[in-house]
Amino acid sequence: MESRTFDHAADIGVRGEGKTLEEAFAGAARAMFSVMVDLAGVEPRESVAISCEASDLELLLVRWLNALLAEADLRGMVFCDFDMRLREGGLDGTARGERFDPERHVPGVEVKGATLTELKVAREGGIWHAQTVVDV
Amino acid sequence: MRTDDLIPLAPAVKEIARHGDMRVPVRFTGGDKLLADMDEKVREQILNVSRLPGIVGCACCMPDAHWGYGFPIGGVAAFDAEEGGVLSVGGVGFDISCGVRLYHTGLTEAEVQPQKEAIADDFFRTVPSGVGSEGKIHLDIEGIEEVLREGARWAVAKGYGPESELEYVEEHGRIAGADPAMVSHVAKRRQRAEMGTLGSGNHYLEVQVVERIEDEPAARAYGIKVGDVVVMIHCGSRALGHQIGTDYLVTLAEAAKRHGISYPDRELACAPINSPEGRRYYAAVCCGVNCALANRQVIGGLVRQVLERRFPGSNPRLIYDVSHNTCKLEEHKVNGRTRLLHVHRKGATRAWGPGHPGLVERYREVGQPVFIGGTMGTRSWILRGTTLAEERSFSSTCHGAGRAMSRREAMRRWTAAQVKHEMEARGITLRAASRRGVVEEAPGAYKDVESVVDGAHAAGISAKVARLRPIACIKG
Numbered sequence: 001m002e003s004r005t006f007d008h009a010a011d012i013g014v015r016g017e018g019k020t021l022e023e024a025f026a027g028a029a030r031a032m033f034s035v036m037v038d039l040a041g042v043e044p045r046e047s048v049a050i051s052c053e054a055s056d057l058e059l060l061l062v063r064w065l066n067a068l069l070a071e072a073d074l075r076g077m078v079f080c081d082f083d084m085r086l087r088e089g090g091l092d093g094t095a096r097g098e099r100f101d102p103e104r105h106v107p108g109v110e111v112k113g114a115t116l117t118e119l120k121v122a123r124e125g126g127i128w129h130a131q132t133v134v135d136v
Numbered sequence: 137m138r139t140d141d142l143i144p145l146a147p148a149v150k151e152i153a154r155h156g157d158m159r160v161p162v163r164f165t166g167g168d169k170l171l172a173d174m175d176e177k178v179r180e181q182i183l184n185v186s187r188l189p190g191i192v193g194c195a196c197c198m199p200d201a202h203w204g205y206g207f208p209i210g211g212v213a214a215f216d217a218e219e220g221g222v223l224s225v226g227g228v229g230f231d232i233s234c235g236v237r238l239y240h241t242g243l244t245e246a247e248v249q250p251q252k253e254a255i256a257d258d259f260f261r262t263v264p265s266g267v268g269s270e271g272k273i274h275l276d277i278e279g280i281e282e283v284l285r286e287g288a289r290w291a292v293a294k295g296y297g298p299e300s301e302l303e304y305v306e307e308h309g310r311i312a313g314a315d316p317a318m319v320s321h322v323a324k325r326r327q328r329a330e331m332g333t334l335g336s337g338n339h340y341l342e343v344q345v346v347e348r349i350e351d352e353p354a355a356r357a358y359g360i361k362v363g364d365v366v367v368m369i370h371c372g373s374r375a376l377g378h379q380i381g382t383d384y385l386v387t388l389a390e391a392a393k394r395h396g397i398s399y400p401d402r403e404l405a406c407a408p409i410n411s412p413e414g415r416r417y418y419a420a421v422c423c424g425v426n427c428a429l430a431n432r433q434v435i436g437g438l439v440r441q442v443l444e445r446r447f448p449g450s451n452p453r454l455i456y457d458v459s460h461n462t463c464k465l466e467e468h469k470v471n472g473r474t475r476l477l478h479v480h481r482k483g484a485t486r487a488w489g490p491g492h493p494g495l496v497e498r499y500r501e502v503g504q505p506v507f508i509g510g511t512m513g514t515r516s517w518i519l520r521g522t523t524l525a526e527e528r529s530f531s532s533t534c535h536g537a538g539r540a541m542s543r544r545e546a547m548r549r550w551t552a553a554q555v556k557h558e559m560e561a562r563g564i565t566l567r568a569a570s571r572r573g574v575v576e577e578a579p580g581a582y583k584d585v586e587s588v589v590d591g592a593h594a595a596g597i598s599a600k601v602a603r604l605r606p607i608a609c610i611k612g
Binding site for chain 1: 381569
């Protein structure tokens, strides 16, 4: 699984890649949290179950990322590790992380939400890509 | 951006004539260099906006326009519900009613400079900022719903600022049409501890000095003169607004499919104003507006507390509070007929001209104050609304410097220590919650605010009043 960020004029893009769609979705989530905090210092101490639905795979990626942002914010947590199972019309996933601790964690910028900009979920050369731009 | 097919209409105003499937012309404001330097994506996005159902007049770009989400940031578009007009999440943004509030401190630079470091510490301690920060106010769901219905009036009732401030806030502090039932439970829960927080990214609180006056009558009406110290607050509707945006983004994308709206780009996810989804979204946006107005009112109250503690007898006065990510129901004259329109302003400020009946008496002769935040190292501006803006841009003008460089590029170029050092060399004290935030918001990553303001002034959509020089910046 690979996760990375990419350039956008005002904001920042997040991209996940992997052999499976699940890996690509997990990678995109990791890239998004890397914008908010330095993930090197975050431990997967607590698990949170997250499910979401959408009418297609691309909108599902947006719902997944936004559901993670909402859960992290509600619990005062940052997530570093993800897995999920795709099902008809949605996904059931788990996010792992810990409570944000300003003493130990190096903050980046708050992500307001995942957008439909540069949104793409596709398989190219045997590798799944899942990407979008997040508003910061 | 390609500009060879733009038709000059007036100084610093150019149009792309309606052709193909465009429903209205596209209008750009700003000088030639600004337009030439704009991202090609701005042109592509505003052309897409001009193709949306029910759009009237023209699709406008402000001088600080840059690549956004469906709509360019710095995009203005008005829709008529009777003609199948739509509402779009990209035309409002995730940070609903993000805006700028400006206080006159009642103090001069000579009084403030000796205590500048201590004041910066006071503000940094008193106004929570940065990722994961919480405010002192903790609300239950009922409390949040009251905020969404009452806006800044809620904050005033809680003791944050005097009631007399409300007429210096757009919508007199509370927009009509807010229905908390249209906002998700998650959105309300996320806001429980966020009232009175600044946030991060490009949000800030700045102590500034009036450096130059360009329009004496307006400056007199706004009560400012050279050497006066003001406090500028830039923030929005916090987690609640973000959640409304993300909740409705996919909802409207799915609704567009159902209503058979064809649009050139999925990012323009929109629903007819007169559809169940459209009505729900508008009622939720109004809640977001009220949340932002309440949030800035609380922060304003905290600013007052700091100033009154450190300078007993100082008498802070709210100059005005503007929003720049909104959709509002307004009357405008289009083709000689007054119509009720839903005006989207994404990264654009409402700018009423002299004589507008909605303006507070004190400003009615000179027009509404507009605040253009620079970057943390550069100047900011006070402008005023003009009569010309009504016919040129649905009474709208620019909102800020606008980014010129991506966040990642800024990270490659500078370090936090470098940015802080450069700012200190220019006499600006910096307090920041995030080192990375400091680099991403480095002054060099933004367009030159002067050329943006010059563009708006030359296009006649607002007029320069005063330039402000920062002396201390609190960054989320």
